[in-house]
Amino acid sequence: MTETMQFSLRIEPELVRTMDAEAEREYKTRTEFIKEAIQKLLLEKREKERMKQLAAELWLKGELSETQLKKALNEEEIKDLHFGKKWVDDIIYEIRQ
Amino acid sequence: MKYASDTGALLSLACSRHFADVIAEYSIISHRLVIQELCNFAIFDDFLGIKAKLVLQQKLSLEEPGSFLNLPIEETERAVFSLAHEKKIIALTDDIHAARIATEKVPKLIIKPSFYLLLHFSQKKKISKKNITEDLQEIAKSRNWMQGAIWKYLEKKLQEIN
Numbered sequence: 001m002t003e004t005m006q007f008s009l010r011i012e013p014e015l016v017r018t019m020d021a022e023a024e025r026e027y028k029t030r031t032e033f034i035k036e037a038i039q040k041l042l043l044e045k046r047e048k049e050r051m052k053q054l055a056a057e058l059w060l061k062g063e064l065s066e067t068q069l070k071k072a073l074n075e076e077e078i079k080d081l082h083f084g085k086k087w088v089d090d091i092i093y094e095i096r097q
Numbered sequence: 098m099k100y101a102s103d104t105g106a107l108l109s110l111a112c113s114r115h116f117a118d119v120i121a122e123y124s125i126i127s128h129r130l131v132i133q134e135l136c137n138f139a140i141f142d143d144f145l146g147i148k149a150k151l152v153l154q155q156k157l158s159l160e161e162p163g164s165f166l167n168l169p170i171e172e173t174e175r176a177v178f179s180l181a182h183e184k185k186i187i188a189l190t191d192d193i194h195a196a197r198i199a200t201e202k203v204p205k206l207i208i209k210p211s212f213y214l215l216l217h218f219s220q221k222k223k224i225s226k227k228n229i230t231e232d233l234q235e236i237a238k239s240r241n242w243m244q245g246a247i248w249k250y251l252e253k254k255l256q257e258i259n
Contacts, residue, residue, distance in 0.1 A: 052242050053242035053246050056247075057246045060246060061253075076194070081246070081247075083193055084244075084246075087193070088254055091213050092255070092258070096258065
């Protein structure tokens with residue numbers, strides 16, 4: 001059996017009541033319900049990030065335009081990506097000297 | 098050459114098989130908040146937890162900046178960047194966002210990613226490109242999506258160098 005760890009969290013009573021009702025409807029314990037919700041959230045997050053990484057990689061390869069990149073990344077992320085690219089370009093330039 | 102490193106950069110360096118040699122070669126200072134973050138990682142026995150334990154085994158010199166730079170970034174990065182700024186040394190971080198924000202606000206601040214030190218070391222010690230590329234791939238495993246993309250770009254650029 002996978003090792004588990006215990007922790008406490010504070011949630012508004014209203015949310016707990018809604019959550020318990022939903023868990024009961026699905027024949028799940030509170031723990032199972034929360035665990036599944038977290039796993040689902042992380043999976044969705046990973047998928048979104050996978051898409052962002054793919055868009056960033058294509059842009060860095062010159063296979064995606066700035067306009068297309070804007071559809072996948074927000075303004076701040078685009079600025080960061082430009083900064084990261086400059087980091088690499090500057091270091092590669094330094095190595096070549 | 099002296100460097101001030103944050104948690105992420107130290108964890109990245111710990112992924113390298115040359116970590117012990119890099120630590121011995123360069124003088125790396127850090128901040129107590131970095132140690133605190135490393136201890137939080139070290140609680141777990143996962144990939145980063147093991148790397149954090151490895152970093153904590155090193156005798157890092159901890160210093161406190163006289164004052165903190167006014168930057169809208171995490172406290173730990175702020176402490177490390179303030180140290181670097183005060184001592185006029187290079188700050189090491191893999192946090193692209195924090196590095197961009199800090200250099201926009203404090204242009205004199207020099208911030209480099211962990212691979213800067215690794216590449217510098219590999220040039221100095223004549224470590225093969227293949228060897229260092231494997232190190233970079235190991236580092237990229239545990240990083241976020243943007244770092245993953247940037248590390249891949251670096252790998253491609255390195256392949257283009259003769």
